Structure formats: structure tokens, C-alpha cells
Amino acid sequence: IAGITQAPTSQILAAGRRMTLRCTQDMRHNAMYWYRQDLGLGLRLIHYSNTAGTTGKGEVPDGYSVSRANTDDFPLTLASAVPSQTSVYFCASTSEMNTGELFFGEGSRLTVL
């Protein structure tokens, strides 16, 4: 089934540990995004990539890094996790052919203790 695959689905992590959330899409979309969702704060953009090889910072980029080596993959890395990074993370993608519709993955629930 075409779409976005995120892994892991959930993870409990000790503070200070490094963690990479994986995101893969098979729709050949050029643009990809990472959002975090927190109760009462909605969806906040962490980082984005308009095309392979380029990335940009969103609203809440601190403590996170991304890479976009190819069209399909857009991993999000927490270099040294902190409890405030406990959240649900969503990867999304779109292309100019979709008139702006974002396609979201199922999310990765991360708990940092």
C-alpha cells in the first residue's frame, strides 16, 4: 500500500540517549516534513525538506536534526534526548501535484525519561 511508513511506532528512551525516527515514503513526493504533536499545541513543524538534498528549519528545530539523502527517506535524529521531547512525531509528504495536501504517517510515540 502506497504511503508513509514511520518507525518505531513507539519508544521509551532514557534522557541523554541518541534516537533516530525513520520515515519512508513511496509516493515520490518531493517535499517531506516532521511535526510533533502535543496536547493543546497542535502540530508544530520541526524540520522540512522541499527536495532531496535540501532541508530547512521549522518552528521548533532545536535538539533535532534531519537529512534528505534521497527522495524516499527523511530520518529525524535527536542527538541527546530530553524529557521535553516526549511527544508524538508525525512525518508527512506532499508534491506540487497534490495542490498542497499533506499525507501523514501513523506517528511515532516517543517517551523520554
Added chain:
Amino acid sequence: QQQVKQSPQSLIVQKGGISIINCAYENTAFDYFPWYQQFPGKGPALLIAIRPDVSEKKEGRFTISFNKSAKQFSLHIMDSQPGDSATYFCAARAGGSYIPTFGRGTSLIVHP
């Protein structure tokens, strides 16, 4: 500063009633206004969207009303059903940008 303000934060409606969620924006460069629906444990999915050249768009029981002069748009769910219980996000995107700005979401509960 919130570029898209959404209200209410939560909404409880009886089955068969009308659910109304409102959003307001400041950036006049926005030219695409989608609504996303998110069920528990799932990612958001596009529900319905509108462009500012029309004042209303209807798809089944879901209607977007758009007021360009007031910079407001709203989602109306007619004959609300328990299956409509979800979180709804409005969003806005400027022309030439891939990046939408989301409202903070509305948690809708429809009681049987």
C-alpha cells in the same frame, strides 16, 4: 504568534446536531485552506479544502464557509455522528509555499 487561530479547543455535540469549528488568519498571502481530520492513534488526513475564490464548499455533511474580508473560515458538520468524533485541524498555506500553518486543533466528541 499564532498565524492561524482555531476555536474552540474542544466541542461536545449530540448526535444529529451541527458541529462548528472556526479559524481566523492574519496572513493575506494564504491561498489554500484545508481541514484535516485525525482519529485517535492515527495521522491526520485531509478532509476538505477551499481556495479563497469561493465562499463555500460542501462535501457530503461537511461544509467549509470562507469569509475573505474577515479572514475567517469555518467547518460545519451537519447531522453529526459518533463516528465524526476526532480532532480537527484547520490549516492555511501561502501560494508558492509547500508549508502549511496549522491551527491548534479541536477535539470533537459526538454523543450517541
